[in-house]
Amino acid sequence: MKGPVQIADKTWWVGVNDRTTDLFEALWPLNRGISYNSYMVADEKVAVIDGVKADFYPQYVENLKAILGPDRTVDYMIVNHVEPDHSGAVEVMVQAFPDITVVGNDKTLKFLTQFYGPLPNFLEVKDGDVLDLGDHKLTFALIPMVHWPETMVSYDTSTKALFSCDAFGSFGALDGGVFDDQLELDSYRDETYRYYANIVGKYSSFVMKALNKIRDMKLDIAIVCPSHGPVYRKDPDYIIDFYEKMARNETDRAVLVVYGSMYGNTARLAEAVAEGVHSGGITDVMVKNSATSDLSELVRDLWRCRGLILVGCSYNGGVFPKIKHFMDIVEGKKVSGRFVGICGSYTWSKGAAMKPMRAFAEQSCWTKVEPEVEVLSRPDRKDLEEAHKLGANMAEAVSKA
Template identity: 45%
Template sequence: MNIRNITDGISYVGVNDRTTHRFEALWPLPAGVSYNSYIVKGSSKTALIDGVEISECDKLLSNIREIAGTEAPDYLVINHMEPDHSGSIKVLRSFFPEMTIVGNAKTLEMVKGFYGIEDNLLKVADNDTIALGGLTLTFKLTPMVHWPETMMTYVNERNVLFSGDGFGCFGAINGGVIDNETDVEYYIPEMYRYYSNIVGKYGVFVQKALAKLKDLKIDYICSTHGPVWHDEVKRIGGIYDKLSRYEAETGVVIVYGSMYGNTEEMAEAIASRLAEKGIKNIRVHNASYSHLSYILSDIFRYKGLIIGAPTYSNTLYPPIESVMQAIKTRELKNRVVATFGSYTWAPQAVKRINSVLEEAKMLTPDMVSVEAKQAPSAKTLADCAALADSVASQLLS
């Protein structure tokens, strides 16, 4: 049981899930995921902050009893209603029938809609407070990070922020709960992947949330997934700030599809030339093999984006079509882009890729496209080198 005292009056009572194969039935979980729940115990009242996924509810109940004994929580604060956190609400209410469920107006609508619960609810608004006796909960509404009801809860006296899915990451808790107890670098790539997969579309709302939090002194960030951030608070906040402004590191992601190796040959030529030009962070993804989760993570992390595909049934090769839709959905910005492709008789692939980029407002006057008819010729490969030169020049200037 990963029960930890975080600071005076605040404990971690979350659980690990090492068996669910895909988060939201979409995103791979090779290292599992944690569902984080917390207890805030004042001198007169106790609050449980967030629940867990329904299949892990027995573990949560056991952890609560380990901390609170036979005493029931007075409040259940719901920062986010997605069922990986709220799935346990009905079970918790059955064990603690007098426990008041706390949420904003949109939250309580969802409590009714998902679970049919309409009694013993407390509606809170932005900056409302609940006194627990020596500890005070202050609520900060942060809509669309990443559902419309999301909010965060701040404990004034301990400088602790319960951030819901904000600042979270994939990966189960491996013993250490607070960042200074564990290998932080293990979780950083999983934070990029979590953000790009789950939150990526909502950068403007993340920025609004960060603005709302900027005057708070925060010693601990307690999210609903991943470690509790303490030593790394500034770094983690910086990563979220950068990602939500669609800023990225110097590097290039090459995403391609290839049926018989012709488009792949172009991708390899581009990657080789980028390395010659001094680009070290190069990530190459064959979209038929790399999961979209990892492709998106790299696309959010690095500034250069080169996309290639063959024409398929007079349209775009399906794995790349999925990538393009995901990029468009997430409203990606501020990238140095280029495109390439191949065809046998109908030159559609590059045209289709560029059309999506135009819809996404990602085309630039400097963008280079290269297309091969049948197999790439020596001229085609020279054009691929020129494409790489253009991207490298823009990144390194």
């Protein structure tokens, strides 16, 4: 974007696109970049809602000054979430606007001072508190653990805009437009899934509490303004309903097959499994090589799929490391309610691959699908038939759920 974009009366998007950072949180690839959405309400008082990553402060200041002109200042900086991709500009904002008051809850102040030291002016707000800017009045609601303890949202009763920070966010820079009716939302859907599954998904129970809290407040939401991704003005319910589906762990009639194979023998099991799934009437099947697939995409795909089949060879007395890493990440994300099947292979360490995969599949949060398939070195026809049977049984389980 070449500068600020007006999104409602006296309200602007003043954010930036980041197409240079390779990894979000130094973990998750940003192949399509990411936006840092900041907003300004310029009424009798001027409030900036969330900031941008510190690297982009010069461009950010240009956006602010394009609205403020030479004579106005920023009265308030509202920090809905302290993670530095939003709060990184706090230090320089305090320097640029010495009389600015930073607004947040009690945990906000604690975290901000840990990052940036003492703040000269801070206004603590609680649930339901209102900040009067003139015609525009901002109401605050705390939504802890979506996905940090201090997270809150701000709601403008005049424009009915919900400034939701990381809630309702997405990976992907804004490609030439800001709004949902200017962008091809289907192209952002996978990036929204990937963002949710990897960043927010672990805290889905808190997301549901936040959604219920917003409903209990009976907010009439006309615009959803997250801190990453599109602004939803045409259909705000689209992103709210999408997040609720993900938070409820609702899945599609689909199966993800993730395999680890050093020399191609175990990969043949994965192919047989996939054929079995298709034979059972499931056409939405993804076969992913754990060695070459991006981990964040595997987590995204699992969040969407009702069934998971792990196919791993033995390695150094355990399971193939990429499969082990995937299982560890999935456990950390608290994914649950899926059907899981396992296949393994070994040459001289029987059970080495199966033992950790079995422990994973037999957790109470999963439903295990039989048969287990373990192959000695190279699968023969009988082994491939067993793998095919596992796939067919998975298709039946997924279809009936």
